[in-house]
Structures are given as structure tokens and as C-alpha cells.
Amino acid sequence: MIDLGGKTVLVTGASRGIGAACAETLGRAGAHVVLHYARNRAAAASLANTLPAGRAHPIEADLAAPGTGARLWRDALDWRGRLDVLVNNAGIYEPAAIDAADDAWDETWARTLAVNLTALADLCRAAVATFAGQGGGIIVNIASRAGFRGDAPDYWAYAATKGGVLALTRTIARGWARQGVLAYAVAPGFVATEMAEAALADPKKRAAAVAEIPIGGLAPPSDVANVVAFLASGLAPHATGTTVDVNGASYVR
Numbered sequence: 001m002i003d004l005g006g007k008t009v010l011v012t013g014a015s016r017g018i019g020a021a022c023a024e025t026l027g028r029a030g031a032h033v034v035l036h037y038a039r040n041r042a043a044a045a046s047l048a049n050t051l052p053a054g055r056a057h058p059i060e061a062d063l064a065a066p067g068t069g070a071r072l073w074r075d076a077l078d079w080r081g082r083l084d085v086l087v088n089n090a091g092i093y094e095p096a097a098i099d100a101a102d103d104a105w106d107e108t109w110a111r112t113l114a115v116n117l118t119a120l121a122d123l124c125r126a127a128v129a130t131f132a133g134q135g136g137g138i139i140v141n142i143a144s145r146a147g148f149r150g151d152a153p154d155y156w157a158y159a160a161t162k163g164g165v166l167a168l169t170r171t172i173a174r175g176w177a178r179q180g181v182l183a184y185a186v187a188p189g190f191v192a193t194e195m196a197e198a199a200l201a202d203p204k205k206r207a208a209a210v211a212e213i214p215i216g217g218l219a220p221p222s223d224v225a226n227v228v229a230f231l232a233s234g235l236a237p238h239a240t241g242t243t244v245d246v247n248g249a250s251y252v253r
Contacts, residue, residue, distance in 0.1 A: 002233045005030035008083050009232060010076040012036040012063070012123070013090030015043040017193030018142060021221035022087055022228045027051040029229055034076040034083075036090065038062055063090055064114045069122030077130065085232045086127040088120045088165075089142040093195050095154035109157045116161035121168060124183075128176055136180025140231050141169045142224070143243065145189040145251045162187075166243060173241030182240040184231045189247025192218040215248035 009026050013019035015037035024047065027033045033051070035058040037044040048056035057079045061072040077083050092115050096108035124139055131137025146155070147162030165185060172183040190196050190209050196218060200206040210217060224246050230236070231244070245253065 002029050002229050002235075004229070004232060007085055007232070008032045008034070008080045009085040009087060010034040010036065010073070010083055010123075011087040011089060012072070012120075013038070014047065014058075015040040017195060018188065018191055018221050018224050019087075019089040020047055021225035022089060023047060023056070024050065025222065025225035025229050026085075026087075026232060027055050031055075031085070031232070032080060033057070034059055034079060036061055036072060036076075038090070063119035064111055066114070066118075067122070069119040070126050073123055073126035073130075082134070083127070083130060083137070085138045085140065086123060087140045087142070087228055087232070088123055090119070091116045091142070091158075091161075093155065093158050093199060096157050097154045112157040112161055116158065117164045117168075120165060124168065124172060128172060128181055131181045132176055132179035136182070138232055138234060139169070139172060139181070139183040140228050141165050141183070141185045142228075143169070143185045143187045145187050145245070145247045147187060148253060149251050169243070170241050177240055182234070182237055184240065185243040186224060186227055186231070187243050187245050187247070188219060188224050189213065189245075189250045190218045191221055191224060191246075193221060213248040213250045217248070219246055219248060 009031045011023045014023040014035040023033045023035050033056050035044045035056055044058040059075050061068050094108050096105050143165040144162040146159040147166045151159040169183045169185040227244050
């Protein structure tokens with residue numbers, strides 16, 4: 001079992017799906033966890049109650065709003081006076097068809113960029129400054145298989161932001177390794193979360209998605225969470241800059 005005792009971690013999008021699984025796994029491994037959520041206060045509070053007393057601290061923040069990433073970092077840092085790990089998981093998956101109305105197209109791209117890339121970059125910027133000043137820290141950015149292979153035609157905004165997350169992660173790893181800042185990406189394929197279930201609500205779409213996964217099904221969120229916990233442990237510093245794929249061999253690089 002990985003021991004994260006003594007570490008304080010900020011997990012964004014922690015109220016459900018991959019984020020909730022990461023927060024629970026990290027907390028049970030001994031970490032103190034800041035649970036970021038956008039709207040679902042009840043889910044964040046419920047998750048906090050499943051962890052040992054005093055181990056979790058929910059914070060609300062709308063990452064679509066400009067400047068929110070930096071404010072979230074400051075609020076998270078205030079809880080215990082230190083952060084050791086940032087897990088950037090929050091993201092949205094919204095369609096923007098090529099024949100959509102211009103206003104709808106613009107709104108979807110702006111919102112997707114704001115949440116999936118700009119807020120993530122703001123948090124990484126704050127984390128790098130903090131970690132470099134305290135002798136080190138770890139960033140784990142949740143990207144996607146789509147960042148490498150693209151996505152369905154209506155989801156190119158999502159794919160574009162995840163490609164940006166991969167490039168951003170590598171840049172951090174190369175730029176701040178000597179200051180003890182480690183940066184990793186995790187690139188899931190379809191994971192059994194509410195987001196994926198909504199995208200695969202059509203039985204034909206679900207069957208097609210599962211058919212291209214050699215292992216034979218959607219990944220459980222715990223698969224991603226276990227990888228994140230290992231990266232957060234700091235046990236493999238020379239792997240900084242690496243992207244770990246969790247896609248059931250549906251896309252092998």
C-alpha cells in the first residue's frame with residue numbers, strides 16, 4: 001500500500017467520477033485532501049465523511065470563471081499552510097458540431113478552454129511557484145486518450161484542450177525539474193463515470209466504444225486513481241514528464 005501520510009493534496013473535480021475516486025484513494029493512503037467541487041456540495045461533503053476525520057476539506061469554485069484557478073489554490077493552501085500535490089482532474093465534455101450556430105460554437109469552445117485548459121494552467125502556475133519555493137512538489141494532470149488520437153467529430157474542443165494539457169505537462173517537467181517540481185499526465189480512455197455514461201447513453205455508441213477496447217469494457221475509476229496515487233507518492237521522480245495511458249489498450253502508443 002502506498003503511504004501518502006504527511007502529504008496534502010488538492011484534487012479538482014473531486015465530487016464525482018475520476019476525481020472522487022482519486023480523492024478517496026489518496027485519503028485512504030494517508031493524505032489530507034482538498035476536495036474541489038463546482039456545484040455538488042452534497043456529494044463533496046458525503047465523500048469527505050467517508051474519509052478519516054479531519055482528512056478532507058471541501059472547497060467550492062467555478063473554474064469557468066476567470067481567475068478562479070489561482071483563487072482556488074490560495075484557498076486550498078490556507079487549509080493546512082502547505083500543499084504537496086496537485087491533481088488537475090476537473091473537466092467538461094460538451095459537443096460543438098461543425099454546423100452548430102456560431103454563438104453555440106463560440107460558447108462551447110470558450111467554456112471548454114476555460115475549464116479544461118486555462119484554469120488547469122492557472123493552477124499549475126500557482127503550484128509551480130509554491131513547489132519551487134518549498135523544495136518540491138508533484139503535479140498530476142488528467143488528460144485523455146483524445147489528446148493523442150482525437151475524439152468524435154463533435155468533440156474537437158475537448159480533444160484540443162487535452163492535447164494542450166499534455167504539452168503543458170511536458171513543459172513543466174522540463175522547466176522545473178531542477179527545483180524539485182515533478183509533472184505527470186494520465187490519459188484515460190472511456191472510464192465508467194457519469195460523464196462517460198451520458199456520452200454512451202445510446203446502446204449502439206456504447207457497443208461500438210466497448211468493441212474497440214481489447215480488455216473488454218470501460219475502465220473503473222479506481223484504475224485511474226491507483227495510477228494517480230503512485231505518481232503522487234514521488235516514488236518515480238525520473239519518470240517526470242511521462243504520460244500514463246489507462247485505456248484498456250484501445251490506443252497504444
